[in-house]
Amino acid sequence: MTNRFGNPPPFRAFTLALVQLGRIGANKQENLHHAREMILKAAKGEGSSKKPDVIVLPECFNSPYGHVHFPVYAEKIGYTPGSPYDISKSTSESVKMLSAAAKEVKTWLIGGSIPERDAEDDTKIYNTCTVYNPEGDLIAMHRKVHLFDIDIPGKIKFKESETLTGGKTTNFFDTDFARIGLGICYDIRFPELAMIAARRGCHVLIYPGAFNMTTGPLHWELLQRGSRAVDNQVFFSMCSPARDLSAGYHAWGHSMIVDPMGKVLKEAQEGEEIIYSDIGEFQPMMILKRLGLTFFADPKVFNEARAGIPVTTQRRFDVYVDVSQ
Numbered sequence: 001m002t003n004r005f006g007n008p009p010p011f012r013a014f015t016l017a018l019v020q021l022g023r024i025g026a027n028k029q030e031n032l033h034h035a036r037e038m039i040l041k042a043a044k045g046e047g048s049s050k051k052p053d054v055i056v057l058p059e060c061f062n063s064p065y066g067h068v069h070f071p072v073y074a075e076k077i078g079y080t081p082g083s084p085y086d087i088s089k090s091t092s093e094s095v096k097m098l099s100a101a102a103k104e105v106k107t108w109l110i111g112g113s114i115p116e117r118d119a120e121d122d123t124k125i126y127n128t129c130t131v132y133n134p135e136g137d138l139i140a141m142h143r144k145v146h147l148f149d150i151d152i153p154g155k156i157k158f159k160e161s162e163t164l165t166g167g168k169t170t171n172f173f174d175t176d177f178a179r180i181g182l183g184i185c186y187d188i189r190f191p192e193l194a195m196i197a198a199r200r201g202c203h204v205l206i207y208p209g210a211f212n213m214t215t216g217p218l219h220w221e222l223l224q225r226g227s228r229a230v231d232n233q234v235f236f237s238m239c240s241p242a243r244d245l246s247a248g249y250h251a252w253g254h255s256m257i258v259d260p261m262g263k264v265l266k267e268a269q270e271g272e273e274i275i276y277s278d279i280g281e282f283q284p285m286m287i288l289k290r291l292g293l294t295f296f297a298d299p300k301v302f303n304e305a306r307a308g309i310p311v312t313t314q315r316r317f318d319v320y321v322d323v324s325q
Ligand SMILES: NC(=O)CC(=O)C(=O)O
Pocket: 148, 184, 185, 186, 187, 189, 209, 210, 211, 212, 215, 216, 219
């Protein structure tokens, strides 16, 4: 089937690493330094037998998480919608660090998110994820579409919209092994975003996130497994910061990788940790081939989920014509 967003690359197994980053404090230089160290560790496959193809950082990794901090830590990436990505003139130290780290480790890097100041309108700040290829080029961005404005009396009140503006686009990028869709944290609560990405051919959806001690225990796993992964029959993953009870915002942690049947492939605890998982299976015979010339692996569970429970072809768009009304 041709896809008007361009045909996705053939889906082949790959290894994903989530860096559940700790020590995110007030000092941006230290945050960047530590994030870089952890990217290098993840790239070596430290603590695992696996060397990852994609490394992911958490939401808001260069700044404390809170609306008062966003304007203080915001950086201009230098991107103007509609123009090609070009970070050669970017003044963002976070973007420069991420680009250099991706190039150094020759690995795809989903750079969590940072507060981004609009290139032209200084009053606008976004919560933005940037993605780099193994050559260090910025190849995709996602500005958090749904701002985290909640008020659960006696538990948690948070209002990103005090200082942030919501993004206006859905975003994905192609690697040589999969099409990967992007979102950030609260975006997971809006099924439409994930569904659009899946229908545009994404095999895997990756959202840097930072749930908290109220919503985390109830919704973090449920939304990934029971909702976005199974709804769309895709691999789904969220990467959180480590929990720091001395910080203003207490992240839930539990970074997670879920398969298209809703099975948790890997889950972190609450402290700083790197977790790795294969996305799709590497067949033993194929691993031999990998040592030789060809690389091939079978995204078995992805195809089997879709063949066995064919909801992707059973949708009744004739019945639910327009959900925006
Ligand atoms: N931090 C978020 O954006 C979202 C969150 O914590 C929640 O939805 O719960």
